[in-house]
Amino acid sequence: MHLEKLNYVVEVAKTSSISLASKNLFITQSAISQAISNVEEELGVKLFSRARQGTHLTYEGEKIVEIAEEVLQKFHELKELSKSLQCELNGEIKVTTIAGLMPIVIENLSNFKTLHPNVDFMLSEKGSGEIIEDVLEGKCDIGLVHLLDNIDQKRRKLASEVLFKGQMLVSAQKNSPLASKKSITPEELLQENIVLYNDESILNFVSNFERKFGPLNILFISDNGEAVRRAVVEGLAITIAVDFTLQNSPNITSGKAITLPISNYEQPSIMFGWIYSERNILSVTIKEFITQLKTKFNKSNIKSYLYHE
Numbered sequence: 001m002h003l004e005k006l007n008y009v010v011e012v013a014k015t016s017s018i019s020l021a022s023k024n025l026f027i028t029q030s031a032i033s034q035a036i037s038n039v040e041e042e043l044g045v046k047l048f049s050r051a052r053q054g055t056h057l058t059y060e061g062e063k064i065v066e067i068a069e070e071v072l073q074k075f076h077e078l079k080e081l082s083k084s085l086q087c088e089l090n091g092e093i094k095v096t097t098i099a100g101l102m103p104i105v106i107e108n109l110s111n112f113k114t115l116h117p118n119v120d121f122m123l124s125e126k127g128s129g130e131i132i133e134d135v136l137e138g139k140c141d142i143g144l145v146h147l148l149d150n151i152d153q154k155r156r157k158l159a160s161e162v163l164f165k166g167q168m169l170v171s172a173q174k175n176s177p178l179a180s181k182k183s184i185t186p187e188e189l190l191q192e193n194i195v196l197y198n199d200e201s202i203l204n205f206v207s208n209f210e211r212k213f214g215p216l217n218i219l220f221i222s223d224n225g226e227a228v229r230r231a232v233v234e235g236l237a238i239t240i241a242v243d244f245t246l247q248n249s250p251n252i253t254s255g256k257a258i259t260l261p262i263s264n265y266e267q268p269s270i271m272f273g274w275i276y277s278e279r280n281i282l283s284v285t286i287k288e289f290i291t292q293l294k295t296k297f298n299k300s301n302i303k304s305y306l307y308h309e
Contacts, residue, residue: 003075005035006068009047012036013065014279016054069279076281090118091285096131097123097144098199099225100245101272105144108296112289119285128200132158135277141286146201147271159278163294164244165269168205170260171246172238183263186213193237195228196221201242201270209265232257242270 011021012032022029040047047061057065097105102125109121126134131143136157147160170189172178178188190213196202198221210216219237222228229249231237233256241249243259251257274290276282282290 003072005039006072008032008035009039010065010068010072012048012055013057013061016056018055073281077284088118089116089285089288091283092120092122093142093286093289094122094140095124095142095144096126096134096140098128098131098146098272099125099197100199100242101144103248104296105293108289108293112292116285116288119289127198132275135275138277138280141276141280141282142290143275145273145275146199146204147273147275157278158275160273160275161294162271162273164273165271166242166244167269168202168240168262168267169243169246170238170240170262171232171249171251171257172260173232173235174256174258176235176238176258178238178260179258181260184260185264186262189262190214190216193217193219195219195231195237195239197225197228197239197241198223199241202240205240205267205270208267212265229257 008021008025008027008031011025012018015021015024018029018032018036022032025032036047043064045060045064046058047064048055049058095105095109105123109123113119113121122140124140128145131140131145134140135143144163147162170178170184178184178192186209189209194216196206196218203221206216206218219231220227228239229251232239233251246252246259249257252259274293
């Protein structure tokens with residue numbers, strides 16, 4: 001069996017359409033149909049059922065395509081390994097990250113670029129939900145996100161790995177009465193005006209908090225981080241954010257604001273990690289970048305980076 005025929009089968013499985021697969025692969029529909037028939041005959045099973053709604057995998061077809069994707073992945077790895085043994089790493093890596101992880105990603109990207117100057121990067125910033133969709137649609141190679149429950153719902157198509165865990169802290173103006181405290185209780189939090197950055201991890205935390213303690217006095221929620229920081233510095237409100245985000249905030253590094261842990265509330269750890277589509281083949285270059293990224297995110301490095309020890 002030729003690997004090319006397996007590739008045709010996998011592409012039809014992805015698109016649920018022989019005509020779309022034909023366009024994507026730049027070959028005729030008849031060639032794809034013939035390839036599918038040959039594979040079905042050789043394996044002795046029917047891979048697809050055809051209907052007006054499209055071409056869909058049979059139960060047997062799903063099992064076959066699962067293994068076919070693994071075979072194609074391993075073959076691609078062989079080719080990439082051969083290339084890497086012959087020359088310096090090259091190619092393009094498309095990375096999309098949530099705002100809070102951007103400083104660490106940029107630092108890692110810069111170090112990687114110094115070691116491998118022939119590698120080009122496309123870097124963008126979005127919310128976790130948008131990043132998940134971009135990864136599934138092939139718009140980016142890897143995404144760095146808050147690992148929410150909706151990743152589990154799509155786990156069949158996504159691979160994910162936890163890089164580190166964080167917790168929510170409160171940030172207030174340095175001259176606020178809260179600045180003399182070592183922590184803030186849920187009851188005290190309910191008495192404060194609050195501004196929030198429009199981030200899924202923050203909104204998810206607030207939703208869980210309010211279910212237990214009642215509604216917070218939220219002044220506004222904004223996509224503009226500067227607006228949130230200004231409201232805190234001017235003493236108009238406090239904010240809630242993930243520890244690693246706050247520790248690198250200009251408000252904190254400049255000494256204009258302080259951070260407080262939330263006491264008497266056992267909040268769940270917030271997991272952050274990287275994701276990629278299991279249906280996309282990762283190049284040796286991307287895998288090397290991920291390896292370096294994971295090293296950067298190990299426990300000791302994260303602690304040092306966040307708290308500047």
